[in-house]
Amino acid sequence: MISERAEILRSAQLLVPFLVLPVVIGALWLALRPESASGGTTLLAAGGATMAWYLTGGAISVRQIRRGLAVRRDLMRVISRVLDDSGPSFAVDPDGIVLAQNEAALERIGDVTGRRVQELLARRYAEPERIWHDIGIALGRNGRFRVDLGAQGPFHVTRDAGSTVQCWRISDDDIAAPATASSVQEDGGDFDHLPVSLLVLDPSANIMRANDAARELLGAKAVPGQSLAALLDGLGRELSDWVGDVCAGRTIGGSEVLYLKGDGVQRFVQISLTRGQGDYATAVLSDASALKTLEAQFVQSQKMQAIGQLAGGIAHDFNNLLTAITGHCDLLMLRHDKADPDYADLDQISQNANRAAALVRQLLAFSRKQTLKPQIMDLRDALSDLTHLLNRLVGERIVLTFDHDPALRMIRADRRQFEQVIMNLVVNARDAMPQGGDIAISTDNIRFDTGTTFGRATLPAGDYVRVQVHDQGCGIAPDDLAKIFEPFFTTKRTGEGTGLGLSTAYGIVKQTGGYIFCDSVPGRGSCFSMFFPAHDRREDEEVVTHTAVPRVRRDVEATVLLVEDEAPVRAFASRALKLQGFNVLEAACAEDALSLLTDQRLSVDVFVTDVVMPGMDGPAWVRTALRDRPDTRVIFMSGYAEDVFSEGHQPIAGAAFLAKPFSLSDLTALVSRQLEFAEVRSTPKE
Template sequence: MAHDFNNLLTAISGHCDLLMLRHDKNDPDYADLDQISQNANRAAALVGQLLAYSRKQTLKPQSLDLRETLADLTHLLNRLVGERTALTVSHASDLAPIRADKRQLEQVIMNLVVNARDAMPEGGQIRVETEMANLDADQRFDRATVPRGRYVVIRVSDEGVGIAPEKIGKIFEPFFTTKRTGEGTGLGLSTAYGIVKQTGGYIFCESAVGAGTTFTIYLPAHERLADARDAAEEETTVPDPMLPSVNQSWESARPPHAAAEGLALMPAKGALTRWGDATVLLVEDEAPVRAFASRALKLRGFTVLEADSAEEALSLLEDPDLVVDIFVTDVIMPGLDGPSWVRKALETRPGTRTVFVSGYAEDVFRDGTTPVRNSVFLPKPFSLSELTTTVQNQLAEPDQDVQPAPVANAN
């Protein structure tokens, strides 16, 4: 279901991007297109939140020092809580690293802090604290048992109105909310729950009416801060000199609270050395998505060969004179899935770069690993600039020496 929704959203937002290219910001139609783009983003965020609750998101775990992660996040958190609320962040001196998806963990903390702020309409204090917990035996908390081991603990506490005892057992259910209509989707805490569980952790809530609420998260301690599977380079956004209006319109289309809803754009990486002089084999079984992606890549000067199935792609590649620089392929398709056909293609075309795209590919990209060498994953829905910049960056990347991890079939 998520795969189908994200395909639809990719086609909607992508063709909206193409239309925005043909309209100046002063054009009366531009505002309407901007609204379409904004609401497509919000719909994508809702799908992502539902995937998070069901623990089916494609995570990109890395070793994290929580002190650094929270330091990077504190400025945004202070903006979110406003002037009437004081935010304090404190850490234990012996804090161990954890292994988690940084953006998703930031989403969890933002959701909890925003909930704490909303529980104190007249203002108050929010405390974010971290510490180590060494459990010598399995420990029962509420209705869950935390196995023995070393954990990094995160606590988010407020002095707000609290949660009634009859409601506290429902707070992690999707669409359950104590807020008034229009003030929340009821997905914030369910999203936090799903992300924490998918990371291998536990989340609990203690609350007293009129006295405040404390959320406690247990995340397994990670032995090493540096991990071979972590990305070695910091991601930065590279502006696109060819179509600045697309970047500007996509950025401006995000609602002011986009950061708190997890709508950040996928950043680009590294210097770009090849642009528009490459041939792309685009493999996508959904015709509207394929049409948008093909037009987007052609606008940037790429030569695009299209196939609506893995079998058609392999048939095209039987021509030894056909030059293909990069594969852009859906993951889940009828017949052979994306990783399966790419592995076959690489037998005769070793070193060809790959961009996998999918609205849902958790089984294939488990633990953030890639199924074949020299490949990256771009989640749907994606924008015109996200797709073309990802292809550009992938062509500019040096060859990877690491072997791909074994994966399960996506079908």
């Protein structure tokens, strides 16, 4: 207790000189400047009032006394510096009250002692309180700030480390660009050789200094005096506004990705801006081209996914309509022979419905939701079978040549879809050569020992079969080359193309597990290259002579349970099956079908069901029904097969799939085939 009291007494004794110090300073001021008695009195009063403020509040602790002494020392140091300053200066406390000002400041701005500095800011700024807040942030970050008060000139606001009192100095110079070549030197030559790209910028976004890494990134134009706006673009506003706000402390900087101007490959630069120690900004640069490429790939992927979902939904509904149209057309054609005048009209309806179905298949192709039937195939045989058709497509002015590797390996793909890809590419090549030319189709084996990058894609190491289609046409402009595989993009005139040819080819190749790329030089032609994983023909995939399944005469009429929520499709399918002699039970949904099957006396040979229906879907109700009827054959129908045979897995063992739109003969033939296989399996062996 005694030691604590002694400490308090010693601290109080230390405080005594500071009680006298304001009086002494005030007296000296009055003695030296009798003509400015009012100013000296203000300083004296301010000093005494400030000191009194620190000593009020009742009993004080040793810690409070020490804190008060520290603040008092900071206050006196700042006031002393203000009085000694040759330029106009004044001191401001944390609340914005002007504590003291020197003679030069008195002559320049008048007597402002005791007034709030926000009143001065209000002369220039519409929101002085916000500027005062920004000043506090800037002083806490780097100890200085620049503020403009109009006629009074620009102000430097500084605060010593540990001080809560600000010193405001008025400068006659334009301190918006105070730095010189020497004032922004950073560690001498080390700045130039740092491995990070650095720039020093003035408030107008002019380069004051650039190190070696920055010059390598931005090019030879990144020299002192050059405007950064001449090198970078894409901010959305003037680059100088952003840099100026950072230099003035109005914003804290941040990062932006800008486009690097100039010819050649498109490049992007990420720039992170912070305020320097002076009224300039320091910029840290990095190459963001790879980041923007990944972003573009992600955006493209999202766009293709959205279009794919739209295409899948349209295709599902559209195929139901086409099934009803083609089905009822087939029913009408059964009642008319070819000599009937109406037969030709019905045939036109059927052909145009088939064309519409082909368009839907293209939609499903680039959305990769179509049903593929991949098989091991020899490209030489497939292309040989296409030769006659391709020659008819290209016409007489174009010469079509083939060049095959004698040791060409196999690929696993849907033959019909592969032929569609080749025809699309050949037709595009023909259209690119209106005056004629050569189209060369070549195949060869290629091996990549390591991952190989083509454009934005990387092919894994392995063995591939490459197919190339090369033309001598007009070529593709660089700006269009990145968009040629997008659906509905075309450079042809209106009515000459749908924009689905290349997107269809892209979807088929990707769904097959391959890759497709395009190299093109305007005026010299284009080359489309496709890479498919190489396969070897397995013994179980050798050409097999299929034995026809014997037709077994049935003593009892077969019963088909037809489940379809679309009434027009159900009506057509029911009539088609009845015309072939089948007994047909109809249900509009899965629940109705299961309700019918509760009658154990009812014998059903084949379930023919849609996949996507309101409520329970096709595979779900069929699994339930097969628990009690395990020998019943199953046929699934759908507008697209993504939900049915995803990744080649059948939802029900031994089930068959019928893609919409289907014809009368397609339906009846598949039902008959399922029944025949069932009868063969049930025939006892001798």
